Structure formats: structure tokens, C-alpha cells
Amino acid sequence: MIIRITAITKKCFKYAAILLGVYLIYAFVFGVVVFRFLTPAATDYLEQQAVDRFWEESVSKDRVALLEGRYESGLARINLIENAEESLDIAYFSIHDGMAANIFFSSIIEAAERGVEVRILLDGIFHNMRFDLKDVAYALHLHPNIELKIYEPIDLLRPWTWNNRLHDKLIIVDENLAMIGGRNIGDEYFVKEDSDAATNDRDVVIVNVDVVAAVDRDSAIIEMKTYYDQVWNHEFSEHMVTxxxxxxxxxxxxxxxELKQFLGELEEANPEMFDHSVDWVAESFPTNNVTFIHNPLERFNKEPWVWYELTNLAGAAAESVFVQSPYIIPTKKMMEILDEAGVTVQPEAVNVLTNSLGSTPNVFAYAGHKRHRKPMVDAGLNVYEYHGPGSLHAKTLMVDDRLSAVGTFNLDARSAFLSTESMVVIDSAEFTEHLKNEIEYIMGQSLKVADDYSYLNEELEKLEAENADEDSVAAVTVREATMLKRLMIGILSLFSYLFEHLL
Structure with a gap:
């Protein structure tokens, strides 16, 4: 009898192993392989969206404020939530448990308590509302003024849905304020002190100075709210808790x-964090135009709307182009679209800012980026790599010192073809000058990659040429990566080409 049971058990394990193997093959083919070969369905999007719509000569009703500092951007989120009167629409890719998440959720509950209608939309896989944050999901569900949804939750039977991720980061307050940028909610994005664990990112706040006119779609905030409604009501989105x-x-x-008590104690101990008197008009810059752009909502490979727009903006540049991304992984398809845009500025007028091997926290993405580092330098682009504290996570395009694009789009195939992505394109010489000054501070902590792929210290070279005192300027120190990190990236880079379409 025992022998018979053992034989049955072995047979069950055998069939289970076979089924598991078949499933893994199925998941690999439809979750990884098909995305390498599928071509997005083409539409007349480009014909309908002329690149010259981004420029205007009259003053817009939208003003824009830049949030560069980590701590300041955290305070700005508190202020926006505090100032909501009727509605609060929030979308994020990821929430990380910690002080920032506690402040974020307790402020949202406080807003809901005073009658604000709150909608929260998170990515269906990377939301992190598990473990210690699971009770927060229950709390949000219980409040009558709060709705919580997730976009494209994990579906084990349809692995092609795994790559359809929500990468937007939006806060829309009524119809007069909106924030967009690259930050998720986590302590590393808002910590005041510099450290290697800090994440340096960028947000902008759009200020509509004429809410009545916004109803007539004069404001990018209405475009953002329309898009939010589209994602919220889409079949891919569903309530996290029913x-x-x-x-x-x-x-x-x-x-x-617990969250109410936490917020009360925090307000008592740190009253300066909860200041309702931020004058967003005074903190912002006038614009000629602010345009909201985004990817379509599709599974499999999407038509790359945002990449179309960014490459066309680069193609319209007359003098200079600046690009910042945590990593640069342009696939063959992306380069074909860039070539079609017809960029005419000379390579030496193109500046690229990204992470160095020492600063990047994403070994998988950097392994893909590593393949493109030399070709960018060989093409004559000015490639700068960051060596300061923390890492770079901001995504930005600047054109001709007048136009700026800020949002969630990384320069990779995942942002181009797979995820939801959104950016605002800002036509404002004043804002772009301010942004440029902030970026120059980051460039001061970065090193240019030389023709032989080593680093140049341009400030010291300039001083040497002028026979000045070298000691009067501090050189940027190369931030070395650990041996383990180098080894991991080196090994992954050997195979990154096979999975470049998913990085």
C-alpha cells in the first residue's frame, strides 16, 4: 500500500513538473518573445498632431513651477493635497512603505474627511500595497470619499498583460493645480539629506490662473483630467478591494x-511642513503654452505616441537639444523613428545627461545602457554621467532654450512601446532658463565622457588652459562601483540585447 501511494505521489510530481515546464515556456513566449517581433498598429496620430502646436506666441493661462529639491517636492505634495476643495485625482507607479507613504496617505484621508472626492490609481503589479501597506488599502476602501483602483493587475493566464504597466505620476487638484514628474512615493525621493541612497528627480506643478477658461480646454490640466478619466474608466483598471x-x-x-494620530503628531512636531499659504502663482513662471502628451492604452506593443512627439521636437530644434534620462537604451525601432524625425542640429549641440556606473541603482537597465554608451560618444554627442550623491531619475528634454518636456518617459523601449507614459511640453523661455540653471548644478556633479570613453573634468581643463589656480576649483571625483556591481552589469550586458525591448 505504501509503495503504491509513493508511486502515485511520484507520478503526480512528474505531471506537475511537466505542467510547470509547459507554463514557463508559454509565459516566456507570450510574456517576453512576442514583444520583440510584434509591430504596433499604425494610426494617423502623427498626421493629426502637428509639431508646431507646441509653440504659441500669446501668453497661456497655465503657469508652471519647477520642483527640483527632494524635500521641497515632498512638501509640495502635502500642500496640493491640503488645498484640494472638491476633487483629488492621483496616479502612481509605485508606493514604498515608510515615512513618505504615511504622510501621503494620512494627508489623503484628512482631505477625504473634509469632503474632497479622492480617486487613487496605482499600477497593478508594482503598487506595493502589500504587507504593511495592505491595511492602508483596507482603510482607503472603507472611506466613502475615496476610491482605489489598480491598472492591469497580475494575470497568470495572460502573460502578455504583464508588460502593460501604469508608469504615470500625476496629482490633479480640482481644475486649477496639477503635478507631473518622475517621482514615485518613497522616502528616497524626498529625503532632505544627501546620500548614495537618495533619488534625485524632477516635478512640475501646472497652475491654471483662470479656472473658468479651463472648461473651454484652454488648460493642460483639463487634458490631464480627461486622460485620467480615460485610464480610470478603462477595462484595464479595477478596484483593488471589492x-x-x-x-x-x-x-x-x-x-x-493610526494614520490620523500620526498626522496630528507630525503637524504638532513639524508645523512648518503643513503651510497652506504657498502662492503657486508667485512660485511659477508664465508660459506661452503647456501641452499634455501621453501613450495610448493598449496591450502588446503600443504605437509610441510620446516618442513620436519627443523625436519631432528634437527634429524641430534649430540650435540645441538637451536630454536627461536615468539610462539611454534606444532600440533599432526607436532609432528608426528618430531618423524619420530629421534632426538637423549638429551632434556637438546635443547634450545628454544620465547616470554613471557608480550612481545607477538599476543594474538591469544599465546593462542595456552600456551597449549604447560608446555609440553615443562616437556619434559626437556630449555625454555627461552623474557622479554626485544619490542617483538621477528625472526625465527631461529641452529644445533651443525655449521648450521643455518633463514627465515619466525614460529613453528606452519600455517607455516607448509598453507602459503608459505622460509628459508636459512647456513653451516658456523663462521656465526653460530656470530649468537650465538647475540642471547646470547637476552637470557640475557630472563628468563628460571623452572620445576614448574615459572622463574629462572640463572645469579643471579650462583653468589649466587659462593658467589659473587648479586648487581653486574642486574636481568632480569619479564615483566607483563595487566589484559585485561591475560583475553583475558586465554579465547582464552580454545578454541585454536579447531583452532590450523590455528594459
Whole structure:
């Protein structure tokens, strides 16, 4: 009898292993391989969206404020939530447990308590509302003024859905304020002190100075809200929690009380963090035009709307182009689109800022980036790599010292063809000059990659040429990567080409 049971058990394990193997092959083919060969369905999007629509000569009703500092951008989020009167629409890729998440959620509950209608939309896989944050999801579900949805949750039977990720980062307050940028919600994005663990990013706040006119779609905020509604109501989005058990309800109620107590104690200890008097008009710059752009909502490979727009903007440049991205991984398809845009500025007028091997926290993406580092330098581009504290996570394009694009788009195939992405294109010489000054500070902590792929210290070279005192200027120190990090990236880079379409 025992022998028979053992034989049956072995047979069950055998069939289970076969089924698992078949499933893994199925998942690999439809979750990885097909994306390398599928071509996005072409539409007349480009014909309908002329590049000259980004420029205007009259003053827009939208003003724009830049949020560069980590701590300041955290305070700005508190202020926006505090100032919401009717509605608060929020979208994020990822929430990381910690102080920032506690402040974020407790402020949202406080807004809902005073009658603000809150909608929160998170990515269906990378939302991180698990473990310690699971009770927060219960708490949000319990509040009558809060709705919580996730976009494209994990579906084990349809692996092609795994790459359709929500990468937007938006906060829309009523119809007069909106924030967009690259920051997720996590302590590393808002920490005040510099450290190697800090993440340096960029947000902008759009200020509509004429809310009545916004109804007539004069404001980019209305474009953002329309897009948010589209994603919110899409079949890919569903409520994270639909029903709570008695135990889950108790946990949710306890979490609400805990977050309220947390916020009260924090306000008492740090009253300066909760200042309602931010004058966003005074903090912002006038614009001629602000245009909101985004990718379509599709599974498999999307038509690359945002990449179309950014390459066409680069193609319209007459003097200079600046690009900042955490990593640069342009696939063959992306380069074909760039070539079609007909960029005419000379390579020496193109500046690229990205992470160095020492500063990058993303070994998988950097392994893909490594293949393109030499070709960019060989093409004559000015490539700068960051060696300061923390890492770079901002995504920005500047054209001719007048036009700026800020948002969530990384220069890679995932942003071009797979994820939801959004940016604002800002026509404002004043804002772009301010942004340029902030970026120059980052460039001062970066090193230019020389023709032989080593680093130049341009400030010291300039001083040497002028026979000045070298000691009067501090050289930028190369930030070395650990041996383990170098080894991992080196090995991954050997195979990165095979998976470049997913990086």
C-alpha cells in the first residue's frame, strides 16, 4: 500500500513538473518573445498632431513651477493635497512603505474627511500595497470619499498583460493645480539629506490662473483630467478591494485611526511642513503654452505616441537639444523613428545627461545602457554621467532654450512601446532658463565622457588652459562601483540585447 501511494505521489510530481515546464515556456513566449517581433498598429496620430502646436506666441493661462529639491517636492505634495476643495485625482507607479507613504496617505484621508472626492490609481503589479501597506488599502476602501483602483493587475493566464504597466505620476487638484514628474512615493525621493541612497528627480506643478477658461480646454490640466478619466474608466483598471472580511474591516478602521494620530503628531512636531499659504502663482513662471502628451492604452506593443512627439521636437530644434534620462537604451525601432524625425542640429549641440556606473541603482537597465554608451560618444554627442550623491531619475528634454518636456518617459523601449507614459511640453523661455540653471548644478556633479570613453573634468581643463589656480576649483571625483556591481552589469550586458525591448 505504501509503495503504491509513493508511486502515485511520484507520478503526480512528474505531471506537475511537466505542467510547470509547459507554463514557463508559454509565459516566456507570450510574456517576453512576442514583444520583440510584434509591430504596433499604425494610426494617423502623427498626421493629426502637428509639431508646431507646441509653440504659441500669446501668453497661456497655465503657469508652471519647477520642483527640483527632494524635500521641497515632498512638501509640495502635502500642500496640493491640503488645498484640494472638491476633487483629488492621483496616479502612481509605485508606493514604498515608510515615512513618505504615511504622510501621503494620512494627508489623503484628512482631505477625504473634509469632503474632497479622492480617486487613487496605482499600477497593478508594482503598487506595493502589500504587507504593511495592505491595511492602508483596507482603510482607503472603507472611506466613502475615496476610491482605489489598480491598472492591469497580475494575470497568470495572460502573460502578455504583464508588460502593460501604469508608469504615470500625476496629482490633479480640482481644475486649477496639477503635478507631473518622475517621482514615485518613497522616502528616497524626498529625503532632505544627501546620500548614495537618495533619488534625485524632477516635478512640475501646472497652475491654471483662470479656472473658468479651463472648461473651454484652454488648460493642460483639463487634458490631464480627461486622460485620467480615460485610464480610470478603462477595462484595464479595477478596484483593488471589492469586499472586506470582518477582520480586514477591523484592520482598516484601526489603520485610519493610526494614520490620523500620526498626522496630528507630525503637524504638532513639524508645523512648518503643513503651510497652506504657498502662492503657486508667485512660485511659477508664465508660459506661452503647456501641452499634455501621453501613450495610448493598449496591450502588446503600443504605437509610441510620446516618442513620436519627443523625436519631432528634437527634429524641430534649430540650435540645441538637451536630454536627461536615468539610462539611454534606444532600440533599432526607436532609432528608426528618430531618423524619420530629421534632426538637423549638429551632434556637438546635443547634450545628454544620465547616470554613471557608480550612481545607477538599476543594474538591469544599465546593462542595456552600456551597449549604447560608446555609440553615443562616437556619434559626437556630449555625454555627461552623474557622479554626485544619490542617483538621477528625472526625465527631461529641452529644445533651443525655449521648450521643455518633463514627465515619466525614460529613453528606452519600455517607455516607448509598453507602459503608459505622460509628459508636459512647456513653451516658456523663462521656465526653460530656470530649468537650465538647475540642471547646470547637476552637470557640475557630472563628468563628460571623452572620445576614448574615459572622463574629462572640463572645469579643471579650462583653468589649466587659462593658467589659473587648479586648487581653486574642486574636481568632480569619479564615483566607483563595487566589484559585485561591475560583475553583475558586465554579465547582464552580454545578454541585454536579447531583452532590450523590455528594459
Amino acid at each position: 469586499k472586506l472580511s470582518t477582520g480586514q474591516q477591523r484592520k482598516g478602521e484601526a489603520k485610519i485611526l
